[in-house]
Amino acid sequence: MNPKIKYMAFSYLIGGVIIWMAFLLVPSFDEAPYKTITPHQAWKQMNAKKNILILDVRTLNEYSQEKIPDAVHFPIGKIKVDSKGLPAQKNQTIFVYSSAEVDSEKATRKLIELGYSKVYDLGSIDGWPYDIEIIKE
Numbered sequence: 001m002n003p004k005i006k007y008m009a010f011s012y013l014i015g016g017v018i019i020w021m022a023f024l025l026v027p028s029f030d031e032a033p034y035k036t037i038t039p040h041q042a043w044k045q046m047n048a049k050k051n052i053l054i055l056d057v058r059t060l061n062e063y064s065q066e067k068i069p070d071a072v073h074f075p076i077g078k079i080k081v082d083s084k085g086l087p088a089q090k091n092q093t094i095f096v097y098s099s100a101e102v103d104s105e106k107a108t109r110k111l112i113e114l115g116y117s118k119v120y121d122l123g124s125i126d127g128w129p130y131d132i133e134i135i136k137e
Helices: 005-024 039-047 075-083 101-113
Strands: 051-054 095-099 118-124
Touching: 039 051, 039 075, 039 095, 075 101, 095 101, 101 118
Parallel strands: 051 095, 095 118
Antiparallel strands: none
16 A cells, blocks of 8 residues: 555544543533633522522531531532432522532532533632621521
8 A cells, every 4th residue: 555545544534533532521411511610690690589509518517607608518529410309490590609619619510410501600608798797606
């Protein structure tokens, strides 16, 4: 076989493999992208009285001490197991926060996997500069 033809065939094969691998790395079009929201952006939307679920994914002990006003407790471990108690409407706007940004990101990504399309990672409660509801002192 002609060396030029072998080289071209090999080049096309490698190019095809690279394109195929690139498609594997692109997120599914069915899945909503991971998004973050700043405390200021979240606060503005919350004050506009929009239908927003604020999800606190910390432990019950942490939640029972302080929380963002109107936040609902739903521990991160429960999201991984089942979605009972979460909104039935998958287009519900949800802001997720925790005590550690890594946990709020994990919870946000899990909600996206469950089919929720308007989920925003708010990060850590420590970054919330607005009112905090103190439950126990």
